[in-house]
Amino acid sequence: MARTAKQRTDIQIAICGSAGDGTIAAGDILKQAMAKAGYNVIAFDVYPPEIRGFGKCIARARITSEQVYSLKSESDCLISLNDSHAIPHVSEVCKFGTVIYEDTPVSTVGEGAHVSSHLSPAHLPYGVAFREISERITSSARSRNIVAVGYLAGLYDMPAEVFHEVISGKFAGKSKELADSVGAAFDAGFQTGVDTFRLHFDRIGASGGKGKQTDLVMMSGNAAVVRGCLDAGIDAFFGYPITPATTIMEMLAREMPKHSGRLLQTEDEISAIAATIGAGYTGARAATATSGPGLALMTEMMGLGAMAEVPAVAFVSQRGGPSTGMPTKTEQSDLNLAVFGVAGDGQRIVLAPTNVEGCYKCAGKAFEMAEAFQTPVIVLLDLYLSNRYEAVQLPSKNPFAENCSKTPRKNASPAEYNRYKLTSDGVSPRAIPGETGRMHTVTGLEHDERGRPSDQPRIHEAMSVKRHQKLLPALKHPGVTISKRFGDKGVVDVGVLGWGSTFGEILEAMIEARKEGIRCSAMKVVMLSPLPVGPVKAFLDDCNEVLVPELNYEAQFASLVTGATGRPVHRLNRVRGTPMSVGEILDQIRQLVGHSGKIAAE
Amino acid sequence: MMNISAPVYLEDKLEEVERSGKLEYRSGTLPTWCPGCGYFSISEGVGKAMTELGLDQKDTVCVSGIGCASRFPFFMNTYGFHSLHGRALPVATGIKVANEDLTVVVVGGDGDAFAIGGGHIPHAARRNVDITYILFDNGVYGLTKGQTSPTSILGFKTTTTPYLNFDQPLNPLMMLLSYGASWVAQAYAGEPHHLTEMIKAAIDHRGFSYLHVLSPCVTFDKTSMTYKNLDMSVHPLPDDHDASDLSAAMIAAQVTDHRQIGVYFSSERPTLSDGLDEISERAKKTA
Ligand SMILES: Cc1ncc(C[n+]2csc(CCOP(=O)(O)OP(=O)(O)O)c2C)c(N)n1
Numbered sequence: 030m031a032r033t034a035k036q037r038t039d040i041q042i043a044i045c046g047s048a049g050d051g052t053i054a055a056g057d058i059l060k061q062a063m064a065k066a067g068y069n070v071i072a073f074d075v076y077p078p079e080i081r082g083f084g085k086c087i088a089r090a091r092i093t094s095e096q097v098y099s100l101k102s103e104s105d106c107l108i109s110l111n112d113s114h115a116i117p118h119v120s121e122v123c124k125f126g127t128v129i130y131e132d133t134p135v136s137t138v139g140e141g142a143h144v145s146s147h148l149s150p151a152h153l154p155y156g157v158a159f160r161e162i163s164e165r166i167t168s169s170a171r172s173r174n175i176v177a178v179g180y181l182a183g184l185y186d187m188p189a190e191v192f193h194e195v196i197s198g199k200f201a202g203k204s205k206e207l208a209d210s211v212g213a214a215f216d217a218g219f220q221t222g223v224d225t226f227r228l229h230f231d232r233i234g235a236s237g238g239k240g241k242q243t244d245l246v247m248m249s250g251n252a253a254v255v256r257g258c259l260d261a262g263i264d265a266f267f268g269y270p271i272t273p274a275t276t277i278m279e280m281l282a283r284e285m286p287k288h289s290g291r292l293l294q295t296e297d298e299i300s301a302i303a304a305t306i307g308a309g310y311t312g313a314r315a316a317t318a319t320s321g322p323g324l325a326l327m328t329e330m331m332g333l334g335a336m337a338e339v340p341a342v343a344f345v346s347q348r349g350g351p352s353t354g355m356p357t358k359t360e361q362s363d364l365n366l367a368v369f370g371v372a373g374d375g376q377r378i379v380l381a382p383t384n385v386e387g388c389y390k391c392a393g394k395a396f397e398m399a400e401a402f403q404t405p406v407i408v409l410l411d412l413y414l415s416n417r418y419e420a421v422q423l424p425s426k427n428p429f430a431e432n433c434s435k436t437p438r439k440n441a442s443p444a445e446y447n448r449y450k451l452t453s454d455g456v457s458p459r460a461i462p463g464e465t466g467r468m469h470t471v472t473g474l475e476h477d478e479r480g481r482p483s484d485q486p487r488i489h490e491a492m493s494v495k496r497h498q499k500l501l502p503a504l505k506h507p508g509v510t511i512s513k514r515f516g517d518k519g520v521v522d523v524g525v526l527g528w529g530s531t532f533g534e535i536l537e538a539m540i541e542a543r544k545e546g547i548r549c550s551a552m553k554v555v556m557l558s559p560l561p562v563g564p565v566k567a568f569l570d571d572c573n574e575v576l577v578p579e580l581n582y583e584a585q586f587a588s589l590v591t592g593a594t595g596r597p598v599h600r601l602n603r604v605r606g607t608p609m610s611v612g613e614i615l616d617q618i619r620q621l622v623g624h625s626g627k628i629a630a631e
Numbered sequence: 632m633m634n635i636s637a638p639v640y641l642e643d644k645l646e647e648v649e650r651s652g653k654l655e656y657r658s659g660t661l662p663t664w665c666p667g668c669g670y671f672s673i674s675e676g677v678g679k680a681m682t683e684l685g686l687d688q689k690d691t692v693c694v695s696g697i698g699c700a701s702r703f704p705f706f707m708n709t710y711g712f713h714s715l716h717g718r719a720l721p722v723a724t725g726i727k728v729a730n731e732d733l734t735v736v737v738v739g740g741d742g743d744a745f746a747i748g749g750g751h752i753p754h755a756a757r758r759n760v761d762i763t764y765i766l767f768d769n770g771v772y773g774l775t776k777g778q779t780s781p782t783s784i785l786g787f788k789t790t791t792t793p794y795l796n797f798d799q800p801l802n803p804l805m806m807l808l809s810y811g812a813s814w815v816a817q818a819y820a821g822e823p824h825h826l827t828e829m830i831k832a833a834i835d836h837r838g839f840s841y842l843h844v845l846s847p848c849v850t851f852d853k854t855s856m857t858y859k860n861l862d863m864s865v866h867p868l869p870d871d872h873d874a875s876d877l878s879a880a881m882i883a884a885q886v887t888d889h890r891q892i893g894v895y896f897s898s899e900r901p902t903l904s905d906g907l908d909e910i911s912e913r914a915k916k917t918a
């Protein structure tokens with residue numbers, strides 16, 4: 030059947046195998062190639078917590094012609110590279126979805142151990158001899174995963190040339206022989222796919238008229254953070270490895286030295302944030318990256334940063350907690366720690382991007398804000414956002430300002446220099462070491478304008494006001510979304526308020542609800558501290574019912590909103606270690622419509 | 632050897648400082664230490680050493696943690712960072728990594744260093760961060776009013792060990808030598824001239840220099856590390872001590888029947904900044 034430009038594409042592929050099968054690598058080639066071909070792609074990989082052994086890996090990619098915001102709970106196609114891992118996932122394949130599997134296993138398979146015996150009658154089975162083809166072409170079984178991707182591409186009529194581009198890109202500068210053999214494995218799989226008898230709906234539709242796009246890049250949230258840091262001109266980075274933040278440090282370790290940036294793996298998170306603050310004190314753009322347990326160790330230093338008024342940026346990617354919790358599973362349960370975790374009244378700026386592009390923006394803007402408001406800034410991510418891939422278009426011109434520091438006037442007498450001068454906007458001109466005559470000591474002790482320790486009641490009050498008031502203009506900081514409303518305007522039946530990675534699912538659910546005729550809108554809140562109370566209140570005013578879905582048990586964001594606005598909201602909390610399902614949010618929206626209808630009738 | 636057997640008074644000290652004409656490195660804030668505290672001697676030594684080395688105040692940063700000793704930066708007319716209990720070294724590392732042109736002097740007490748901050752010392756030492764660490768050891772917690780410290784002697788009675796301190800004291804010199812510090816020395820607050828020379832040499836050393844200063848807390852220690860006891864037990868290192876020999880330094884550091892002052896160990900090796908520069912060069916070549 031011929032492809033028509035009007036035909037929409039929305040297919041989700043899940044590749045499932047065990048660690049060592051090349052599952053994640055296969056998924057990576059698929060998503061990079063489809064992004065190159067001009068499709069929208071959202072992808073998210075699930076790894077086992079253990080490195081060795083035979084833990085389960087799943088790579089999922091949703092390929093669409095229209096812009097979408099999350100993965101689907103059902104996949105259209107499951108590729109099994111390991112049947113024992115794939116069997117539980119057969120149930121996620123939709124009606125008339127395809128299941129692709131190894132049909133010539135090395136040894137006899139016990140009853141029920143083969144994936145084909147678990148399919149429902151509505152599934153379309155495709156058995157392929159991955160191993161045999163790989164062995165025939167490359168004289169090794171190691172390219173089974175590539176044969177599988179090739180088969181998928183052939184079966185679905187995906188353009189082979191983009192796959193070749195991605196494969197040769199992956200091996201650029203490495204072994205040409207290896208690249209050729211992988212390319213040949215792909216071709217063999219591809220041809221097998223093309224030659225397969227299939228039904229028409231197995232084919233992929235158009236890419237949405239965008240054609241082949243070279244400025245769309247597939248990028249993970251953490252990679253976007255790294256790009257943001259580099260574009261903002263990061264000078265120094267200090268970190269201690271922890272999932273899911275480690276890849277930020279690993280990518281920066283490769284890139285920063287090329288631009289004379291300096292990176293150090295410290296002995297723990299306390300020293301990571303301490304060194305970040307030390308570097309910030311000298312005027313450098315400095316950052317660290319961690320997860321909840323690391324942030325817990327950093328809280329005392331966060332307070333010092335607030336009190337001493339030193340710029341510093343911390344990227345915090347949440348995972349399941351408390352304690353070591355579920356290190357390779359996603360959760361949004363460190364909001365309280367990020368917003369409130371400090372000794373004393375130590376407010377700081379907290380930004381929580383909702384998608385990969387937002388990771389880039391918030392990363393760069395965090396450095397601007399840290400400098401402009403002389404404060405630590407936390408950029409709060411989570412595993413689902415750090416590790417998920419989206420096709421993004423980065424601005425062609427670097428959007429980040431170079432130096433946002435308020436410096437002492439050049440001709441002002443150094444003798445009058447007060448590091449903590451009380452000014453109308455609360456921000457004091459900041460001198461850094463190396464400036465003649467402006468020597469001063471910064472301190473975590475309460476201090477007067479000069480920086481001299483003081484516990485006078487009036488000074489503590491005035492300085493507390495200063496440290497909090499100065500942060501409010503961050504709500505108007507240019508070039509970054511602080512909060513934003515989508516969907517129906519005016520009064521709506523249900524409003525969904527969200528933050529962080531879950532906002533993608535919220536948007537999808539809101540769009541579905543509107544299709545069902547429900548008046549619905551969604552608002553994302555990116556700046557969690559200081560909270561944009563005005564816009565949030567205005568949104569709540571417009572909603573008959575408000576739903577707050579988030580991936581934590583304690584409804585941390587809902588409590589934050591209720592505390593700040595005094596308004597009740599409906600909570601939807603899930604802690605399964607997986608992203609929220611669109612269906613669950615949609616169900617809640619439907620129920621709330623019934624709910625408010627009932628109230629109106631009473 | 633100069634013996635200080637009586638307390639030193641604040642007024643006398645201030646007058647002496649004024650007469651010395653070395654107020655340049657003094658801030659307008661007067662030290663808040665108890666009269667007679669050994670810390671006066673150390674801070675005067677630092678001021679003198681800086682004057683003699685001709686350090687530019689604008690390019691000098693004093694970094695500290697929390698404690699009586701850590702109040703030090705407030706009294707200096709240089710840039711200063713009074714940070715958190717135990718965290719002076721990582722803050723200083725960040726400062727030096729971001730701006731290697733600065734002269735960074737870190738000070739702290741024995742609790743700040745070896746109790747809460749103990750985890751940071753090996754790493755600053757092994758990385759050979761080009762900073763000077765002056766440890767004010769009084770064998771007790773001063774600021775919190777007299778509790779036991781990791782360098783308190785066995786049996787020392789304090790408010791938290793009212794019957795007996797049962798914990799073996801650490802041997803900081805042995806620790807620093809084994810951590811890979813490239814310069815290790817000991818001085819005594821009651822020997823101000825020697826102390827000043829040691830501070831000068833420590834700042835002058837390219838790499839991580841550790842100066843352990845024995846300094847009586849006149850308020851919370853009346854029995855163990857007093858001027859009287861230290862005056863008797865402090866001796867110079869033997870003339871034939873070879874400071875280039877790590878084993879000799881370790882043997883000297885294990886002498887416990889008296890306290891030996893002088894340079895235990897001194898060696899040159901690339902600093903953290905050198906390493907980071909090399910990493911950058913390699914990265915640029917592969918780019
Ligand atoms: C996290 C933390 N814990 C405890 C304290 C309380 N505290 C302040 S100084 C100090 C010990 C001071 O002893 P030392 O480091 O030996 O310095 P000295 O006062 O003797 O110069 C303690 C326990 C603190 N400030 N911060």
Ligand code: SF4
Nearest residue numbers: 665668699773848849
């Ligand atoms: S309490 Fe001890 S250490 Fe602190 S200032 Fe007084 S004498 Fe010095």
